[in-house]
Amino acid sequence: MAYIETRQLTVKYGEKVALRDVNIKIDQGSIVSIIGPNGSGKSTLVKAIGRSVKVSGGGIYFQDRDILSLGNKYLAKEIAVLPQIKRTPKDLSVENLVSYGRYPHLGFGKKLTRTDKEIVTWAIENTGLSQYSQRLLYSLSGGERQRAWIAMALAQKPNILILDEPTTFLDISFQVEILELIKELNKTLGLTVIMVLHDLNQAARYSDEIYVLSQGEVQHYGNPDSTIRENLLREIFKIEAHIYRDEISGCPYFIPYKIT
Amino acid sequence: MKFKRKGFNKIGIISILFWIFISSFFLSVGNGVVKLSPGEIVKSIFFKESSNFQIIWNVRIPRTLVAALVGICLSLSGVILQGIMRNSLAGPNIIGVSSGAGLFALIILIIFPQYYYLVPMAAFSGALFATLIVYILAWKEGAQPTRLILAGVAVSSIFSAGSNALMTFFPEKVSGTINFMVGGLSAITWLDFKMILPYAIIGLISSFFLPSKLNILALGDEVATGLGLNVEKTRLTFIILSSLLAGSAVSIVGLLGFIGLIVPHMARLLLGSDYRYLFPGTILLGASTLMICDTLSRVLFAPMEIPVGIIMSIIGGPFFLYILRQKEGL
Numbered sequence: 001m002a003y004i005e006t007r008q009l010t011v012k013y014g015e016k017v018a019l020r021d022v023n024i025k026i027d028q029g030s031i032v033s034i035i036g037p038n039g040s041g042k043s044t045l046v047k048a049i050g051r052s053v054k055v056s057g058g059g060i061y062f063q064d065r066d067i068l069s070l071g072n073k074y075l076a077k078e079i080a081v082l083p084q085i086k087r088t089p090k091d092l093s094v095e096n097l098v099s100y101g102r103y104p105h106l107g108f109g110k111k112l113t114r115t116d117k118e119i120v121t122w123a124i125e126n127t128g129l130s131q132y133s134q135r136l137l138y139s140l141s142g143g144e145r146q147r148a149w150i151a152m153a154l155a156q157k158p159n160i161l162i163l164d165e166p167t168t169f170l171d172i173s174f175q176v177e178i179l180e181l182i183k184e185l186n187k188t189l190g191l192t193v194i195m196v197l198h199d200l201n202q203a204a205r206y207s208d209e210i211y212v213l214s215q216g217e218v219q220h221y222g223n224p225d226s227t228i229r230e231n232l233l234r235e236i237f238k239i240e241a242h243i244y245r246d247e248i249s250g251c252p253y254f255i256p257y258k259i260t
Numbered sequence: 261m262k263f264k265r266k267g268f269n270k271i272g273i274i275s276i277l278f279w280i281f282i283s284s285f286f287l288s289v290g291n292g293v294v295k296l297s298p299g300e301i302v303k304s305i306f307f308k309e310s311s312n313f314q315i316i317w318n319v320r321i322p323r324t325l326v327a328a329l330v331g332i333c334l335s336l337s338g339v340i341l342q343g344i345m346r347n348s349l350a351g352p353n354i355i356g357v358s359s360g361a362g363l364f365a366l367i368i369l370i371i372f373p374q375y376y377y378l379v380p381m382a383a384f385s386g387a388l389f390a391t392l393i394v395y396i397l398a399w400k401e402g403a404q405p406t407r408l409i410l411a412g413v414a415v416s417s418i419f420s421a422g423s424n425a426l427m428t429f430f431p432e433k434v435s436g437t438i439n440f441m442v443g444g445l446s447a448i449t450w451l452d453f454k455m456i457l458p459y460a461i462i463g464l465i466s467s468f469f470l471p472s473k474l475n476i477l478a479l480g481d482e483v484a485t486g487l488g489l490n491v492e493k494t495r496l497t498f499i500i501l502s503s504l505l506a507g508s509a510v511s512i513v514g515l516l517g518f519i520g521l522i523v524p525h526m527a528r529l530l531l532g533s534d535y536r537y538l539f540p541g542t543i544l545l546g547a548s549t550l551m552i553c554d555t556l557s558r559v560l561f562a563p564m565e566i567p568v569g570i571i572m573s574i575i576g577g578p579f580f581l582y583i584l585r586q587k588e589g590l
Contacts, residue, residue: 075488
């Protein structure tokens with residue numbers, strides 16, 4: 001039994017089919033990346049798992065239970081979602097943002113208890129933001145801001161973390177920093193991670209399992225070695241590439257040289 | 261633990277607002293054709309022994325209290341709407357409250373003037389009716405804020421056109437509707453107070469439960485959903501709540517919607533965007549603003565009284581423009 005899976009998941013925007021009969025299975029404690037060209041439905045897939053788009057057919061199952069049958073608050077304690085587009089009030093501090101992560105745990109009066117505050121501090125420490133906790137989100141760099149959002153997700157104390165393009169719009173050093181952080185959290189906390197990534201080499205470097213989507217359907221899934229292949233890059237991503245292997249990490253990577 | 265320290269300044273501002281609120285009460289009760297000292301007012305309230313007892317107890321106090329509650333209802337309605345629309349320019353007018361209440365009240369005032377006592381009820385149902393239409397029109401797999409605002413503008417202009425048509429067809433009856441259309445607090449009695457009190461209480465109670473939801477809604481629909489908030493349900497209940505609050509207010513004092521736009525703005529400037537502070541600030545500021553404006557409406561051209569809606573707009577309009585130039589976003 002998979003930890004979280006989709007069964008024949010179909011999502012439509014009006015007439016347009018964004019996802020068709022998508023089946024993915026994700027094991028507990030793994031890092032799974034979803035890749036695909038623009039418009040392949042990869043964002044829609046994580047939005048569906050995050051309950052932000054309506055499912056037209058099939059379903060999403062967490063520990064074999066349909067998530068639509070589970071309460072919102074319960075799911076928020078199990079699954080944290082960081083969408084690509086997030087809004088930040090101008091005067092929001094890191095600590096305040098992270099404390100909002102406790103929302104699903106709060107009782108009737110919505111007051112933070114001492115345990116809640118300890119968890120907020122813990123989440124801030126785990127993302128290396130201790131010295132920034134009183135700073136406004138707006139005054140931080142893109143990488144620090146993304147870390148603050150991840151801290152908010154951690155404060156939910158979830159078992160699954162879903163991220164939609166967590167590195168897009170970031171400088172390369174911040175991209176690595178965020179991916180390293182995600183890997184670290186996966187190792188130390190046993191978080192199951194599902195993320196949409198744009199950069200295929202990064203997906204190969206940081207994932208246990210990769211799902212390749214195109215035109216709303218799963219075209220391939222497997223470990224990085226089985227994914228970073230010349231024919232797959234050609235058919236789905238329309239590029240010709242040379243494939244190499246990083247000697248230290250053992251990960252495959254590619255360098256494209258022309259489009260097909 | 262630095263959790264407490266940050267909030268101190270804001271709590272300081274809220275306590276200052278509280279004193280302004282108390283002062284506004286005495287200012288409003290004490291000023292008019294007969295001037296009264298705070299001591300006399302207190303004596304009159306607690307010991308009923310003042311030569312001016314009648315004026316204080318039956319005229320000034322109900323009027324001042326209604327002004328305070330109306331201010332609270334409209335301002336709360338505004339702050340809630342700004343929260344769910346994530347747009348600081350949203351106000352009770354944006355969900356059709358004023359235009360709906362206006363049209364329904366005008367129908368009574370112009371076509372069925374013999375049933376003038378039904379005006380509050382008609383205005384109230386008009387406000388709710390217009391809101392409902394706005395919401396239904398905005399619905400398309402969820403009611404997105406932008407769609408709500410656009411639907412609100414469209415529905416408002418249709419309802420206003422209805423009002424204007426009525427006024428054009430029955431020009432001789434227009435003078436009887438002016439008080440309602442600009443909003444005024446003359447001839448307020450304890451009965452009005454009793455009518456609006458339940459809604460004000462609902463508003464005050466809700467302000468304990470709403471801020472945490474609005475805070476996470478401010479992070480975007482997807483984040484809020486991920487945190488376990490049912491965004492659509494929340495948006496619908498909050499819209500109904502703000503319509504109830506604003507509708508109850510305009511049904512008693514007429515179309516005073518503007519206060520629901522500027523008071524939350526002032527509170528935001530003073531207290532920032534955290535709704536846990538914004539709600540108490542808005543409540544105190546809303547009550548104070550209307551009590552002060554109503555006092556001005558009685559005192560400025562005494563013994564003549566100008567409708568408080570005019571005062572609100574004359575002072576509020578320029579002030580609002582000033583805010584717009586000062587701050588962007590928030």
